[in-house]
Amino acid sequence: MTTTTDIVAKLWSLCNVLRDDGVTYNEYVTELTYLLFLKMLEETGRESRLPDGYRWGILAKRAGMEQLDYYKAMLLELGKAKDGLVAAIFTDAQTRLRKPTNLKALTSNIDQLDWFSAREEGLGNLYEGLLEKNASDKKSGAGQYFTPRPLIDCIVRLMQPQPGEVVQDPAAGTAGFLVAADRYIKDHTDDLYKLNEGQAFFQRHNAFTGGELVPDTHRLCMMNLLLHGIEGGVDNIDTLSPDGEALAKADLVLTNPPFGTKKGGGRPTRSDFSVTADTSNKQLAFVEHIVRALKPGGRAAVVLPDNVLFEDNTGRRLRTWMMDLCDLHTILRLPTGIFYAQGVKTNVLFFQRGKADSGNTKAVWVYDMRANMPVFGKTRPLTVAAFAEFEAAYGDDPMGRAKREEQGEEGRWRKFTREAIAARNDSLDIAWLRDTETEAEEGLTEPEDIAAAIIGHLKAALEEIEALSEEIEPDSVDEAAALAEAAE
Template structure:
């Protein structure tokens, strides 16, 4: 989508205006989003053809804001944000709660509103303003200075998971760690693509899809704000609440037919434990990823399915980790594990997997075999110069099959392949350790085997050259001085 890409680049360029007014990288998208959202509401009609800005009070619309000048415009904007946080429309109020501008110079606000008005909104509407907004979120996540990558799952991975899990009209889809709503938006898009934008559904079914189908929680207030805006621009009315899912509030989320999520990794602040009275397996741990897995199992309806991104330690950690895996495989059919390549998330060293499982109708013996696809060994080094693409998942999707619950006919392709099956008995013999790898990673072994000084030096130079290529690819997004300095360091090391 050329127009969308161009507009995203121009919008991101406006962040230089914000930086000149003392706005930090972490505040970039939130600040720009207030203005962009108001403009988009003036451009986006609802399902009845009525512009969505009708949800705003008549005295607080984009057209009024954009026409004002100087200090009057800045004062009006500050009052606008404050009053919209108290709006009668619940979704508008949720989006603008505690909203405030960091802008101090009236000339900068005018520069932003003027530049936003001059964008090619006609073409953007044709391509989808929701897609434009997602592009801005993705741009923010890709910018290492923003720190937003922790809230962003690569789109090719999300789309692969959604295609395999096949969300259906009428199902409740939950993301308990929603971030900016990437999974929920992709699930909504999948359903719309298969229902002629919901026109094949009855009015009651279409209403459910817009208002009740997508639910979740997001802990960080500013991220929750971005999430709500993203959903609304895609025609979804709320559904994600600003809560800590590992607190008692999380137990109140509706039971789900499908859960899609990439929960946060690490421990709760201060080493605190989940405060959920319904937790038993992970009640004594501060490990968030283990606790989120327990939430997901408990939040699924009988027969419900889930796909969840987890770090490697969930597969091999002893004590609580082992108890959780054993419990999971009893209550659910854990049918597939995808070992993801490194370098696809904001923290390059994080090793991750996707667990695919179905909640059983009973609480005993639901896992009979686990299929593992190794997409990690002997894979390219993913990053800026080699981004993850949809094509990278094609072989896995073929092996997975057409049934979302892993019941399609599958064939173990042997020790030299990426796709193998392990019986429940074989896993029990491993003390329920699911960190299963069998392929030799020849690239990694080759580097580890280097002993001669000249070979080691050559390997180091190769890494430095690759790093320099990464720096050059980023040169348009970071200051020229930083590029020159990095290049000088690389040349000196070489």
């Protein structure tokens, strides 16, 4: 898609124009979202969704302070639009632009792009390219909202979303998983033309659901969904609050929930939470949400950091509870260097909600894609081909029931019975290959990749400290305080 790549490069280069205006990379992408939304509605003949008097053509032909003032008024009006999707994108929207010349530079350059070719290649692809460019730029820090496309595509191929299923991402970010699931379904239904009218309507309006906490990221999410023909579905909510209880039960959950703890050490406020009600660890709480969100027989693929696999107390209780309620059939240990922003070691857990409430996990298959693997980053980008051997081992059944061949202690693919895991105190941090990560890191040459490796080690150490702090029981804290007081 040469035209799309060229347009993304041109749009990204315009960010240099705005640096003097104090606009950051993420603010620039948000600003571009406002402007591209208006231009794309003009290009696709859908400006009727906008309030009267607020159109791209009116904005683009103006100049100077008149244009900037009109643009500010336009953002306010669009935030009050009757069209729900328009209002969602522009709610509380404010421009970061202060110099009229910069706004004119943006509108003029956007008008001059090859929009005919962009429409042919897909406006959604153009916007995704822009999001990927922002996420891959280390200065933007947007990687925390962006799961690499090769990983998303691998997961979606294995999970095989089907027409008529409700697909949920409770931490949607910029909607990468939902868009990929939609693309998979469209590829298998001749762009929905094989479906009847009611089924096609369901796919566009009701098939995809989720939540995203950060308002600006939610805007990017809604724009991405719109440009892929999906009418909303993701709410600007905290999934770990009561709002998350209202999300529709799902046939399939695909997600990469945020890492770390809730700000200020806050706990989830969900009335339906029992296992993680007293923890500030967001990943653990999201796992409880996912298990509760699945319909009986529903399936999930979730990206999670290592500490979820080994943390004691709440972590262990959660794993035991999850393996009772669900068939946790597969764990993929991901290689390092995939998530620059977090820098932590990650895994993908594949599981299915059982129809009974106990004894659902009989065995767990683990694929180690981390040990003796190169560190991925700018020097060595992640590609679809990197997952080929894992996909072959996983098989063609999304529930993990395909015939599987264990590779033994020298291989990457092994089976562990539920009894063997119980003997490990229900720890799922299972590794058997000699890890030559240090040797792999010695081959890094790009400063960004070296920095990412260092950040990874620091983050891992912090995760272990957080896990230890979670293990301290209130009684122990009171005892320590009493001893300290007595010593004084």
